[in-house]
Amino acid sequence: MGFKAGDVIALVLPNLPETAIAFLGSVEAGLIVTTVNPHYTVDEIRRQLINSGAKGVITNAEIAPVVLNATRETLPSKSPFIVIDDATLPVPSESIPFKDLIDRGKSLPPVPNHPWNFDDVVVLPYSSGTTGLSKGVMLSHKNLIANIQQVKASTDDNVWKETTETHQEIAPLLLPTFHIYGMNAVMLPNLKLGVQLITLPKFTPQGFIDVFEQNKVTCFFLVPPLLLFLATAPMVAKKHIESIHVMTSGAAPLAGTDVERFYHRFDIDETKLQFIQGYGLTESSPVTFLQTLKSKKYASIGNPICDTEARLIDLSTQEDIVTPGKTGELWVRGDHVMKGYYNNEEATKNTLTPDGWLKTGDIAYFDEELDFYITDRLKELIKVKGFQVPPAELEALLRTHPDIEEAAVIGIPDERSGELPRAFVLLKKDKTLKEKDVQDFVKGKVSEYKELKGGVIFVDTIPKNPSGKILRRVLKEQYAK
Protein backbone atom coordinates (compact mmCIF):
# COMPACT_ATOMS: atom_id res chain seq x y z
CA MET A 1 0.00 0.00 0.00
CA GLY A 2 2.99 2.29 -0.16
CA PHE A 3 3.79 2.37 3.54
CA LYS A 4 7.43 2.40 4.55
CA ALA A 5 8.81 1.13 7.87
CA GLY A 6 8.54 3.95 10.40
CA ASP A 7 5.50 5.58 8.75
CA VAL A 8 2.64 6.50 11.06
CA ILE A 9 -0.76 4.86 10.68
CA ALA A 10 -3.75 6.18 12.61
CA LEU A 11 -6.14 3.72 14.24
CA VAL A 12 -9.47 5.43 14.88
CA LEU A 13 -11.24 2.45 16.36
CA PRO A 14 -13.50 1.45 19.21
CA ASN A 15 -12.67 -1.84 20.96
CA LEU A 16 -13.39 -4.57 18.40
CA PRO A 17 -11.64 -7.90 17.86
CA GLU A 18 -10.22 -6.35 14.69
CA THR A 19 -8.67 -3.54 16.73
CA ALA A 20 -6.07 -5.89 18.18
CA ILE A 21 -5.42 -7.38 14.73
CA ALA A 22 -5.06 -3.94 13.13
CA PHE A 23 -2.76 -2.82 15.93
CA LEU A 24 -0.47 -5.85 15.92
CA GLY A 25 -0.53 -6.16 12.12
CA SER A 26 0.61 -2.55 11.74
CA VAL A 27 3.38 -3.12 14.28
CA GLU A 28 4.48 -6.30 12.51
CA ALA A 29 4.69 -4.30 9.28
CA GLY A 30 7.09 -1.85 10.95
CA LEU A 31 4.63 1.04 11.24
CA ILE A 32 4.13 3.43 14.14
CA VAL A 33 0.57 3.34 15.43
CA THR A 34 -1.08 6.53 16.60
CA THR A 35 -4.28 5.70 18.44
CA VAL A 36 -7.14 8.19 18.10
CA ASN A 37 -10.22 8.43 20.32
CA PRO A 38 -13.10 7.16 18.13
CA HIS A 39 -15.48 9.59 19.87
CA TYR A 40 -13.46 12.57 18.73
CA THR A 41 -15.07 15.27 16.59
CA VAL A 42 -13.82 15.95 13.04
CA ASP A 43 -11.61 18.79 14.30
CA GLU A 44 -10.07 16.71 17.08
CA ILE A 45 -9.28 13.83 14.70
CA ARG A 46 -7.90 16.22 12.09
CA ARG A 47 -5.53 17.79 14.61
CA GLN A 48 -4.04 14.41 15.59
CA LEU A 49 -3.73 13.25 11.96
CA ILE A 50 -1.83 16.41 11.04
CA ASN A 51 0.30 16.47 14.18
CA SER A 52 1.32 12.81 13.91
CA GLY A 53 1.93 12.99 10.14
CA ALA A 54 -0.24 9.89 9.60
CA LYS A 55 0.08 8.29 6.15
CA GLY A 56 -3.06 6.15 6.38
CA VAL A 57 -6.04 5.32 8.56
CA ILE A 58 -7.87 2.26 9.83
CA THR A 59 -11.37 2.91 11.13
CA ASN A 60 -14.77 1.19 11.16
CA ALA A 61 -17.95 1.66 9.17
CA GLU A 62 -19.81 3.40 11.99
CA ILE A 63 -17.47 6.37 12.22
CA ALA A 64 -15.94 6.23 8.71
CA PRO A 65 -17.87 9.32 7.46
CA VAL A 66 -16.54 11.48 10.33
CA VAL A 67 -13.02 10.16 9.92
CA LEU A 68 -13.08 10.61 6.15
CA ASN A 69 -14.10 14.20 6.68
CA ALA A 70 -11.13 14.67 8.97
CA THR A 71 -8.71 13.18 6.42
CA ARG A 72 -9.63 15.62 3.63
CA GLU A 73 -6.71 17.93 3.05
CA THR A 74 -4.75 16.39 5.93
CA LEU A 75 -3.53 13.06 4.57
CA PRO A 76 -1.41 12.81 1.40
CA SER A 77 -3.61 11.95 -1.60
CA LYS A 78 -4.27 8.26 -2.20
CA SER A 79 -3.47 7.45 1.43
CA PRO A 80 -4.96 4.11 2.38
CA PHE A 81 -8.32 4.54 4.13
CA ILE A 82 -9.08 1.12 5.55
CA VAL A 83 -12.53 0.36 6.94
CA ILE A 84 -13.71 -2.50 9.12
CA ASP A 85 -17.08 -3.30 7.62
CA ASP A 86 -19.91 -4.88 9.61
CA ALA A 87 -22.16 -5.42 6.54
CA THR A 88 -25.01 -3.35 8.00
CA LEU A 89 -23.61 0.08 7.22
CA PRO A 90 -22.48 1.64 3.96
CA VAL A 91 -18.78 2.47 3.67
CA PRO A 92 -17.24 5.37 1.73
CA SER A 93 -16.48 4.31 -1.85
CA GLU A 94 -12.81 5.32 -1.59
CA SER A 95 -12.16 2.89 1.26
CA ILE A 96 -10.31 -0.43 1.35
CA PRO A 97 -12.20 -3.20 3.21
CA PHE A 98 -10.25 -4.52 6.22
CA LYS A 99 -11.12 -8.07 5.24
CA ASP A 100 -9.16 -7.62 1.97
CA LEU A 101 -6.06 -7.12 4.10
CA ILE A 102 -6.79 -10.27 6.03
CA ASP A 103 -7.37 -12.22 2.79
CA ARG A 104 -4.21 -10.85 1.21
CA GLY A 105 -2.24 -11.64 4.35
CA LYS A 106 -3.22 -15.30 4.12
CA SER A 107 -1.21 -15.77 0.92
CA LEU A 108 1.81 -13.77 2.07
CA PRO A 109 4.83 -15.45 3.66
CA PRO A 110 5.39 -14.61 7.35
CA VAL A 111 7.58 -11.53 7.96
CA PRO A 112 11.06 -13.11 8.29
CA ASN A 113 12.90 -10.28 10.04
CA HIS A 114 11.19 -7.55 11.93
CA PRO A 115 11.96 -4.25 10.27
CA TRP A 116 12.35 -2.56 13.64
CA ASN A 117 14.75 -2.30 16.54
CA PHE A 118 13.96 -2.46 20.23
CA ASP A 119 14.46 1.30 20.65
CA ASP A 120 12.31 2.31 17.67
CA VAL A 121 9.06 4.12 18.37
CA VAL A 122 6.09 1.76 18.05
CA VAL A 123 3.13 3.79 19.31
CA LEU A 124 2.17 7.46 19.50
CA PRO A 125 -0.72 7.80 21.91
CA TYR A 126 -1.61 11.42 22.71
CA SER A 127 -1.29 13.16 26.05
CA SER A 128 -1.15 16.81 27.04
CA GLY A 129 1.48 16.07 29.72
CA THR A 130 2.07 18.90 32.14
CA THR A 131 0.93 21.79 29.94
CA GLY A 132 -0.63 22.82 26.62
CA LEU A 133 -2.29 20.78 23.91
CA SER A 134 -2.16 17.03 23.30
CA LYS A 135 1.19 15.74 22.09
CA GLY A 136 2.33 12.45 20.58
CA VAL A 137 4.04 10.34 23.26
CA MET A 138 6.88 8.38 21.64
CA LEU A 139 6.88 4.92 23.19
CA SER A 140 9.31 2.30 21.91
CA HIS A 141 9.06 -1.47 21.72
CA LYS A 142 11.33 -1.54 24.75
CA ASN A 143 9.07 0.84 26.70
CA LEU A 144 5.92 -1.25 26.14
CA ILE A 145 7.54 -4.64 26.69
CA ALA A 146 9.44 -3.47 29.76
CA ASN A 147 6.26 -2.25 31.40
CA ILE A 148 4.41 -5.50 30.78
CA GLN A 149 7.30 -7.41 32.37
CA GLN A 150 7.64 -4.94 35.26
CA VAL A 151 3.98 -5.34 36.19
CA LYS A 152 4.21 -9.12 36.00
CA ALA A 153 7.35 -9.15 38.15
CA SER A 154 5.67 -6.89 40.71
CA THR A 155 2.52 -8.94 41.29
CA ASP A 156 1.97 -12.37 42.86
CA ASP A 157 2.17 -15.34 40.53
CA ASN A 158 -1.47 -16.14 41.12
CA VAL A 159 -2.79 -12.72 40.10
CA TRP A 160 -2.79 -13.06 36.32
CA LYS A 161 -2.49 -16.65 35.30
CA GLU A 162 -1.35 -17.77 31.92
CA THR A 163 -3.82 -19.88 29.98
CA THR A 164 -3.27 -23.62 30.33
CA GLU A 165 -5.32 -26.68 29.43
CA THR A 166 -7.15 -26.40 32.72
CA HIS A 167 -7.22 -22.69 33.27
CA GLN A 168 -8.66 -19.85 31.20
CA GLU A 169 -8.92 -16.27 32.38
CA ILE A 170 -11.73 -14.17 30.89
CA ALA A 171 -11.79 -10.38 30.98
CA PRO A 172 -13.98 -7.71 29.41
CA LEU A 173 -12.02 -5.26 27.23
CA LEU A 174 -14.05 -2.19 28.04
CA LEU A 175 -11.40 0.45 28.70
CA PRO A 176 -10.56 2.10 25.39
CA THR A 177 -7.48 0.71 23.66
CA PHE A 178 -6.59 4.10 22.16
CA HIS A 179 -5.59 5.09 25.73
CA ILE A 180 -2.45 3.65 27.27
CA TYR A 181 -4.37 1.82 30.06
CA GLY A 182 -6.52 -0.19 27.62
CA MET A 183 -3.58 -0.62 25.24
CA ASN A 184 -0.57 -1.65 27.33
CA ALA A 185 -2.11 -2.57 30.69
CA VAL A 186 -5.09 -4.57 29.36
CA MET A 187 -5.03 -5.55 25.67
CA LEU A 188 -1.36 -6.39 25.10
CA PRO A 189 -0.40 -8.11 28.40
CA ASN A 190 -3.59 -10.16 28.36
CA LEU A 191 -3.10 -11.29 24.79
CA LYS A 192 0.39 -12.37 25.79
CA LEU A 193 -1.01 -14.45 28.65
CA GLY A 194 -3.75 -15.96 26.49
CA VAL A 195 -6.55 -14.29 28.43
CA GLN A 196 -9.84 -14.32 26.57
CA LEU A 197 -10.83 -10.69 26.00
CA ILE A 198 -14.42 -9.74 25.34
CA THR A 199 -14.45 -6.48 23.42
CA LEU A 200 -16.99 -3.83 24.29
CA PRO A 201 -17.00 -0.97 21.80
CA LYS A 202 -18.88 1.30 24.21
CA PHE A 203 -20.31 1.32 27.69
CA THR A 204 -24.04 0.81 28.06
CA PRO A 205 -25.22 -0.53 31.42
CA GLN A 206 -27.15 -3.39 29.79
CA GLY A 207 -24.38 -4.32 27.34
CA PHE A 208 -21.99 -4.39 30.24
CA ILE A 209 -24.25 -6.61 32.37
CA ASP A 210 -24.76 -8.95 29.40
CA VAL A 211 -21.02 -9.65 29.27
CA PHE A 212 -21.12 -10.70 32.94
CA GLU A 213 -24.33 -12.73 32.38
CA GLN A 214 -22.88 -14.62 29.44
CA ASN A 215 -19.31 -15.19 30.62
CA LYS A 216 -17.56 -16.32 33.72
CA VAL A 217 -15.49 -13.16 34.04
CA THR A 218 -12.33 -13.76 36.09
CA CYS A 219 -10.43 -10.45 35.77
CA PHE A 220 -11.73 -6.94 35.42
CA PHE A 221 -9.79 -3.77 34.63
CA LEU A 222 -11.61 -0.60 35.54
CA VAL A 223 -11.51 3.13 36.24
CA PRO A 224 -13.06 4.59 39.41
CA PRO A 225 -16.48 5.49 37.86
CA LEU A 226 -16.95 1.84 36.88
CA LEU A 227 -16.29 0.72 40.43
CA LEU A 228 -18.95 3.17 41.60
CA PHE A 229 -21.31 1.60 39.05
CA LEU A 230 -20.56 -1.91 40.38
CA ALA A 231 -20.98 -0.69 43.94
CA THR A 232 -24.32 1.08 43.43
CA ALA A 233 -26.23 0.13 40.24
CA PRO A 234 -29.34 -1.93 41.09
CA MET A 235 -28.87 -4.12 38.00
CA VAL A 236 -25.52 -5.49 39.25
CA ALA A 237 -25.94 -8.73 41.22
CA LYS A 238 -23.55 -10.95 43.13
CA LYS A 239 -23.76 -13.68 40.47
CA HIS A 240 -22.19 -11.24 37.96
CA ILE A 241 -19.03 -10.69 39.89
CA GLU A 242 -18.48 -13.81 41.98
CA SER A 243 -16.10 -15.46 39.52
CA ILE A 244 -13.79 -12.43 39.49
CA HIS A 245 -10.54 -13.01 41.37
CA VAL A 246 -8.66 -9.85 40.41
CA MET A 247 -9.66 -6.27 39.64
CA THR A 248 -7.50 -3.25 38.91
CA SER A 249 -8.24 0.45 39.03
CA GLY A 250 -6.16 3.26 37.58
CA ALA A 251 -6.15 6.54 35.62
CA ALA A 252 -7.75 8.60 38.40
CA PRO A 253 -7.87 8.72 42.21
CA LEU A 254 -9.73 5.83 43.80
CA ALA A 255 -12.18 6.61 46.59
CA GLY A 256 -11.72 4.19 49.47
CA THR A 257 -15.42 4.55 50.26
CA ASP A 258 -16.31 3.10 46.84
CA VAL A 259 -14.05 0.09 47.43
CA GLU A 260 -15.68 -0.53 50.82
CA ARG A 261 -19.15 -0.07 49.39
CA PHE A 262 -18.37 -2.65 46.70
CA TYR A 263 -16.95 -5.22 49.15
CA HIS A 264 -19.82 -4.75 51.62
CA ARG A 265 -22.58 -4.75 49.06
CA PHE A 266 -21.70 -8.22 47.80
CA ASP A 267 -20.19 -9.47 51.05
CA ILE A 268 -16.98 -10.32 49.19
CA ASP A 269 -14.20 -12.24 50.85
CA GLU A 270 -11.12 -10.07 50.38
CA THR A 271 -8.85 -13.09 50.06
CA LYS A 272 -10.82 -14.30 47.03
CA LEU A 273 -10.91 -11.03 45.13
CA GLN A 274 -7.65 -9.13 44.92
CA PHE A 275 -8.02 -5.47 44.22
CA ILE A 276 -4.99 -3.64 42.82
CA GLN A 277 -4.61 0.07 42.25
CA GLY A 278 -2.18 1.23 39.58
CA TYR A 279 -0.77 4.68 39.12
CA GLY A 280 0.98 5.89 36.02
CA LEU A 281 0.93 8.00 32.90
CA THR A 282 0.87 7.65 29.13
CA GLU A 283 4.47 8.90 29.30
CA SER A 284 5.45 5.82 31.35
CA SER A 285 3.71 3.11 29.28
CA PRO A 286 1.73 3.54 31.81
CA VAL A 287 2.29 1.67 35.11
CA THR A 288 4.79 3.04 37.67
CA PHE A 289 3.25 2.26 41.08
CA LEU A 290 1.03 -0.58 42.27
CA GLN A 291 -0.83 -1.15 45.51
CA THR A 292 -2.63 -4.31 46.47
CA LEU A 293 -5.61 -3.26 48.49
CA LYS A 294 -5.06 -6.11 50.94
CA SER A 295 -3.25 -3.44 52.90
CA LYS A 296 -6.57 -1.52 53.19
CA LYS A 297 -4.70 1.64 52.34
CA TYR A 298 -7.21 2.40 49.65
CA ALA A 299 -6.01 5.93 49.02
CA SER A 300 -2.42 4.81 48.50
CA ILE A 301 -0.81 4.03 45.14
CA GLY A 302 1.66 1.75 46.95
CA ASN A 303 5.27 1.41 45.87
CA PRO A 304 7.28 1.76 42.67
CA ILE A 305 7.03 -1.36 40.54
CA CYS A 306 10.04 -3.52 39.69
CA ASP A 307 12.91 -1.59 38.03
CA THR A 308 11.30 1.78 38.65
CA GLU A 309 13.08 4.51 40.57
CA ALA A 310 11.06 7.25 42.23
CA ARG A 311 11.90 10.61 43.79
CA LEU A 312 9.91 13.36 45.43
CA ILE A 313 11.13 16.88 44.72
CA ASP A 314 10.36 19.74 47.10
CA LEU A 315 8.64 22.44 45.06
CA SER A 316 10.32 25.37 46.76
CA THR A 317 13.86 24.05 47.29
CA GLN A 318 14.02 21.57 44.35
CA GLU A 319 15.67 19.14 46.78
CA ASP A 320 14.84 15.49 47.33
CA ILE A 321 12.31 14.80 50.07
CA VAL A 322 13.51 12.01 52.32
CA THR A 323 11.08 12.25 55.22
CA PRO A 324 7.56 10.78 55.41
CA GLY A 325 4.55 13.08 55.18
CA LYS A 326 6.10 15.89 53.14
CA THR A 327 4.62 16.57 49.71
CA GLY A 328 6.54 17.22 46.50
CA GLU A 329 6.48 16.48 42.79
CA LEU A 330 6.83 12.82 41.94
CA TRP A 331 9.55 11.89 39.43
CA VAL A 332 10.05 8.38 38.03
CA ARG A 333 12.72 6.64 35.97
CA GLY A 334 12.94 3.26 34.23
CA ASP A 335 12.91 1.45 30.88
CA HIS A 336 9.19 2.22 30.53
CA VAL A 337 9.69 6.02 30.38
CA MET A 338 8.96 7.54 26.95
CA LYS A 339 11.61 8.70 24.49
CA GLY A 340 9.95 12.13 24.36
CA TYR A 341 7.12 14.04 22.72
CA TYR A 342 6.90 13.75 18.95
CA ASN A 343 8.26 16.82 17.15
CA ASN A 344 8.24 18.81 20.37
CA GLU A 345 11.68 19.25 21.83
CA GLU A 346 10.61 22.01 24.18
CA ALA A 347 7.90 19.94 25.87
CA THR A 348 10.31 16.98 26.02
CA LYS A 349 12.97 19.13 27.68
CA ASN A 350 10.49 20.38 30.25
CA THR A 351 9.30 16.86 31.11
CA LEU A 352 12.39 14.63 30.91
CA THR A 353 15.61 15.50 32.71
CA PRO A 354 18.91 14.86 30.86
CA ASP A 355 19.49 11.82 33.10
CA GLY A 356 16.15 10.23 32.28
CA TRP A 357 13.75 11.28 35.06
CA LEU A 358 10.13 11.84 34.07
CA LYS A 359 8.49 14.73 35.92
CA THR A 360 4.97 13.42 36.46
CA GLY A 361 3.32 16.73 37.35
CA ASP A 362 1.62 14.95 40.26
CA ILE A 363 2.03 15.89 43.91
CA ALA A 364 2.66 13.02 46.34
CA TYR A 365 4.03 12.03 49.74
CA PHE A 366 4.99 8.75 51.38
CA ASP A 367 4.14 7.41 54.82
CA GLU A 368 6.31 5.70 57.46
CA GLU A 369 5.95 2.38 55.61
CA LEU A 370 7.07 3.99 52.32
CA ASP A 371 3.60 3.72 50.77
CA PHE A 372 2.94 6.63 48.40
CA TYR A 373 -0.16 8.83 48.08
CA ILE A 374 -1.11 11.23 45.28
CA THR A 375 -2.61 14.36 46.80
CA ASP A 376 -2.92 16.84 43.96
CA ARG A 377 -1.94 17.67 40.41
CA LEU A 378 0.69 20.31 39.78
CA LYS A 379 0.02 20.09 36.04
CA GLU A 380 -3.02 21.72 34.51
CA LEU A 381 -4.54 18.49 33.13
CA ILE A 382 -8.18 17.73 33.99
CA LYS A 383 -9.36 14.11 34.11
CA VAL A 384 -13.00 13.29 33.44
CA LYS A 385 -13.78 9.60 34.06
CA GLY A 386 -10.06 8.93 33.51
CA PHE A 387 -10.06 10.72 30.11
CA GLN A 388 -7.67 13.59 29.55
CA VAL A 389 -9.11 17.07 29.12
CA PRO A 390 -6.38 19.64 28.37
CA PRO A 391 -7.67 23.02 29.62
CA ALA A 392 -5.51 24.85 27.04
CA GLU A 393 -7.61 23.25 24.30
CA LEU A 394 -10.91 24.49 25.76
CA GLU A 395 -9.45 27.94 26.46
CA ALA A 396 -8.26 28.27 22.84
CA LEU A 397 -11.71 27.25 21.64
CA LEU A 398 -13.49 29.71 23.96
CA ARG A 399 -11.26 32.54 22.72
CA THR A 400 -12.61 31.98 19.20
CA HIS A 401 -16.08 33.12 20.41
CA PRO A 402 -16.67 36.68 19.14
CA ASP A 403 -17.88 37.92 22.55
CA ILE A 404 -15.17 36.31 24.70
CA GLU A 405 -12.01 38.21 25.54
CA GLU A 406 -10.24 35.57 27.64
CA ALA A 407 -11.01 32.29 29.37
CA ALA A 408 -9.45 29.91 31.89
CA VAL A 409 -10.55 26.34 32.53
CA ILE A 410 -10.00 24.20 35.62
CA GLY A 411 -11.36 20.88 36.90
CA ILE A 412 -13.77 20.87 39.82
CA PRO A 413 -14.36 17.73 41.90
CA ASP A 414 -17.31 15.51 40.98
CA GLU A 415 -18.36 12.27 42.66
CA ARG A 416 -19.28 10.43 39.46
CA SER A 417 -16.70 11.68 36.97
CA GLY A 418 -13.82 12.54 39.30
CA GLU A 419 -13.59 16.03 37.84
CA LEU A 420 -15.62 18.24 35.50
CA PRO A 421 -14.34 21.17 33.40
CA ARG A 422 -15.41 24.63 34.58
CA ALA A 423 -14.71 27.81 32.58
CA PHE A 424 -13.98 31.26 33.95
CA VAL A 425 -14.89 33.70 31.20
CA LEU A 426 -14.00 37.35 30.70
CA LEU A 427 -16.42 38.91 28.19
CA LYS A 428 -15.55 41.64 25.70
CA LYS A 429 -16.74 45.15 26.60
CA ASP A 430 -20.54 45.55 26.57
CA LYS A 431 -21.17 41.91 25.66
CA THR A 432 -23.50 39.66 27.57
CA LEU A 433 -23.69 35.87 27.49
CA LYS A 434 -25.42 33.34 29.69
CA GLU A 435 -23.79 30.20 31.09
CA LYS A 436 -25.75 28.04 28.67
CA ASP A 437 -24.63 30.11 25.65
CA VAL A 438 -21.02 29.31 26.48
CA GLN A 439 -21.75 25.63 27.19
CA ASP A 440 -23.64 25.32 23.90
CA PHE A 441 -20.82 27.00 21.99
CA VAL A 442 -18.43 24.26 23.14
CA LYS A 443 -20.88 21.41 22.58
CA GLY A 444 -20.29 19.51 19.35
CA LYS A 445 -16.90 21.14 18.79
CA VAL A 446 -15.21 18.81 21.30
CA SER A 447 -15.92 15.27 22.52
CA GLU A 448 -18.74 15.02 25.02
CA TYR A 449 -16.53 14.37 28.04
CA LYS A 450 -14.76 17.71 27.46
CA GLU A 451 -17.99 19.74 27.64
CA LEU A 452 -18.24 22.44 30.33
CA LYS A 453 -20.40 20.35 32.66
CA GLY A 454 -18.72 21.95 35.67
CA GLY A 455 -20.36 25.25 34.73
CA VAL A 456 -19.30 28.70 33.54
CA ILE A 457 -18.44 31.66 35.78
CA PHE A 458 -18.19 35.19 34.41
CA VAL A 459 -15.30 37.17 35.85
CA ASP A 460 -13.76 40.64 35.56
CA THR A 461 -10.16 39.44 35.36
CA ILE A 462 -8.33 36.21 34.62
CA PRO A 463 -5.36 35.79 36.98
CA LYS A 464 -2.09 35.68 35.01
CA ASN A 465 1.61 35.83 35.80
CA PRO A 466 3.76 38.66 34.41
CA SER A 467 4.54 36.69 31.24
CA GLY A 468 0.83 36.15 30.53
CA LYS A 469 0.50 32.54 31.66
CA ILE A 470 -2.94 31.77 33.12
CA LEU A 471 -2.72 31.03 36.84
CA ARG A 472 -5.22 28.21 37.03
CA ARG A 473 -4.01 27.35 40.50
CA VAL A 474 -5.31 30.68 41.82
CA LEU A 475 -8.75 29.87 40.43
CA LYS A 476 -8.57 26.41 41.96
CA GLU A 477 -7.70 27.86 45.34
CA GLN A 478 -10.57 30.36 45.06
CA TYR A 479 -12.92 27.49 44.25
CA ALA A 480 -11.73 25.47 47.24
CA LYS A 481 -12.49 28.32 49.67
Ligand code: 4UU
Ligand atom coordinates in the same frame (compact mmCIF):
# COMPACT_ATOMS: atom_id res chain seq x y z
C1 4UU B 1 -4.52 9.19 41.05
O1 4UU B 1 -4.47 7.47 32.95
C2 4UU B 1 -3.33 7.14 32.67
C3 4UU B 1 -2.74 5.88 33.13
C4 4UU B 1 -3.50 4.97 33.80
C5 4UU B 1 -3.05 3.76 34.44
C6 4UU B 1 -1.95 3.73 35.22
C7 4UU B 1 -1.54 2.58 35.87
C8 4UU B 1 -3.76 2.66 34.36
C9 4UU B 1 -3.43 1.39 34.94
C10 4UU B 1 -2.29 1.40 35.78
O2 4UU B 1 -1.98 0.33 36.40
O3 4UU B 1 -2.52 7.94 31.91
P1 4UU B 1 -2.82 9.45 31.49
O4 4UU B 1 -1.61 9.89 30.80
O5 4UU B 1 -4.12 9.55 30.74
O6 4UU B 1 -3.01 10.24 32.83
C11 4UU B 1 -1.98 10.31 33.78
C12 4UU B 1 -2.45 11.03 35.00
C13 4UU B 1 -1.44 10.98 36.13
O7 4UU B 1 -0.41 11.93 35.96
C14 4UU B 1 -2.32 11.27 37.33
O8 4UU B 1 -2.59 12.65 37.43
O9 4UU B 1 -3.62 10.41 35.56
C15 4UU B 1 -3.61 10.53 36.97
N1 4UU B 1 -3.63 9.17 37.56
C16 4UU B 1 -3.94 8.92 38.85
N2 4UU B 1 -4.26 9.74 39.87
C17 4UU B 1 -3.35 8.00 36.96
N3 4UU B 1 -3.50 6.97 37.84
C18 4UU B 1 -3.87 7.52 39.03
C19 4UU B 1 -4.17 6.98 40.31
N4 4UU B 1 -4.49 7.87 41.29
N5 4UU B 1 -4.18 5.68 40.57
